[in-house]
Amino acid sequence: MAISSAPGKVYLFGEHAVVYGEPAVPCAIERRARVEVSRREDGKLSVHSDDLTLDGFTVEYGVSPDERPDIDVSESLVTAAMGYVDGAIEQVRDVTGNDDVGFDVTIDSDIPLGAGLGSSAAVVVAAIDAATRELGTTLSTEELADRAYRTEHEVQDGQASRADTFCSATGGAVRVEGEDCRSIEAPDLPIVIGFDGGAGDTGQLVAGVRNLREEYDFAADTVAAIGDVVRNGEEALSAGDLEEIGRLMNFNHGLLSALGVSSRSLDTMVWAARDAGAMGAKLTGAGGGGCIVALDPTPETETALSFTPGCEDAFRAALTEEGVKRIE
Numbered sequence: 001m002a003i004s005s006a007p008g009k010v011y012l013f014g015e016h017a018v019v020y021g022e023p024a025v026p027c028a029i030e031r032r033a034r035v036e037v038s039r040r041e042d043g044k045l046s047v048h049s050d051d052l053t054l055d056g057f058t059v060e061y062g063v064s065p066d067e068r069p070d071i072d073v074s075e076s077l078v079t080a081a082m083g084y085v086d087g088a089i090e091q092v093r094d095v096t097g098n099d100d101v102g103f104d105v106t107i108d109s110d111i112p113l114g115a116g117l118g119s120s121a122a123v124v125v126a127a128i129d130a131a132t133r134e135l136g137t138t139l140s141t142e143e144l145a146d147r148a149y150r151t152e153h154e155v156q157d158g159q160a161s162r163a164d165t166f167c168s169a170t171g172g173a174v175r176v177e178g179e180d181c182r183s184i185e186a187p188d189l190p191i192v193i194g195f196d197g198g199a200g201d202t203g204q205l206v207a208g209v210r211n212l213r214e215e216y217d218f219a220a221d222t223v224a225a226i227g228d229v230v231r232n233g234e235e236a237l238s239a240g241d242l243e244e245i246g247r248l249m250n251f252n253h254g255l256l257s258a259l260g261v262s263s264r265s266l267d268t269m270v271w272a273a274r275d276a277g278a279m280g281a282k283l284t285g286a287g288g289g290g291c292i293v294a295l296d297p298t299p300e301t302e303t304a305l306s307f308t309p310g311c312e313d314a315f316r317a318a319l320t321e322e323g324v325k326r327i328e
């Protein structure tokens with residue numbers, strides 16, 4: 001048996017635009033997915049996760065106790081739920097040359113699913129790390145990040161950046177631009193997260209931006225403008241200028257909103273944070289629903305968010321320097 005964990009992340013700047021080669025700066029946060037893996041001799045993959053639920057499947061069963069229920073789950077629901085773990089195991093088979101190997105995989109995560117905090121990347125990084133070690137292969141952090149990226153790229157229909165997976169594998173603040181992935185220094189940021197209890201489908205949201213970008217030059221310009229915000233953000237980060245970082249986060253949110261990936265509840269939480277005196281606030285990750293990230297050293301934003309209708313949970317997130325962690 002092998003156990004690894006990996007952190008989630010918030011985007012300070014640059015989600016979506018990073019898919020088209022602009023830079024982005026995600027930061028790992030102290031919320032982790034823990035994945036336990038044991039090899040199976042029968043070649044099957046069995047996944048246990050209390051966090052994974054399927055809505056909308058049909059169950060037919062008879063009245064007599066020996067009539068087994070006939071469960072009908074659409075292929076797309078199963079792919080959405082299982083795609084990342086399945087894809088991670090495919091990468092493990094490929095990198096170790098063990099085509100027929102099977103595993104029991106148990107996931108225990110405190111990162112909400114589909115909410116922009118990078119649960120998919122954390123699960124994929126931890127799963128690949130644990131499963132390769134279970135087979136006696138230890139990947140370097142770079143190889144691990146690369147295999148995890150390939151998984152997200154596959155599951156998200158060929159549209160993914162290396163940002164989430166690199167950040168989850170290495171921890172800390174990172175800067176990703178195309179193939180170029182590096183760790184950067186960031187000041188200690190007073191991060192507050194608001195969560196609307198919902199989720200967005202990363203693949204669909206990315207496809208929406210891609211279509212807009214192809215249809216309208218000004219949408220392509222908006223994506224390029226996000227790149228400019230990120231470059232300014234990098235300077236503000238290295239100068240430790242929190243006020244400027246906050247202003248640029250606000251700008252970044254406006255541009256994401258123009259690209260159609262915000263939502264009423266994300267906008268409501270962003271404005272609640274700004275009204276409470278946050279230095280800046282924006283959605284994080286793919287959007288559509290899920291989380292916002294705000295900067296506020298005082299308790300005001302967290303308190304205001306906790307009273308904001310539509311905000312299900314408000315919490316502080318400590319940044320973490322620790323990426324993938326080998327527990328056993």
Ligand SMILES: Nc1ncnc2c1ncn2[C@@H]1O[C@H](COP(=O)(O)OP(=O)(O)O)[C@@H](O)[C@H]1O
Nearest residue numbers: 049051081109113114115116117118119120202
């Ligand atoms: N705890 C978990 N157990 C099993 N699968 C998970 C878990 N957390 C995340 N996933 C996988 O990741 C998907 C969500 O990833 P995604 O839509 O990219 O959102 P995000 O990465 O922002 O959380 C889920 O549908 C599921 O496939």
Ligand SMILES: C[C@@](O)(CCOP(=O)(O)O)CC(=O)O
Nearest residue numbers: 015016116118160161285286
């Ligand atoms: C929208 C995007 O830039 C980030 C998605 O982040 P998340 O899966 O919503 O946490 C997609 C990507 O970079 O692959």
Ligand SMILES: [Mg+2]
Nearest residue numbers: 118120121202
């Ligand atoms: Mg994801």
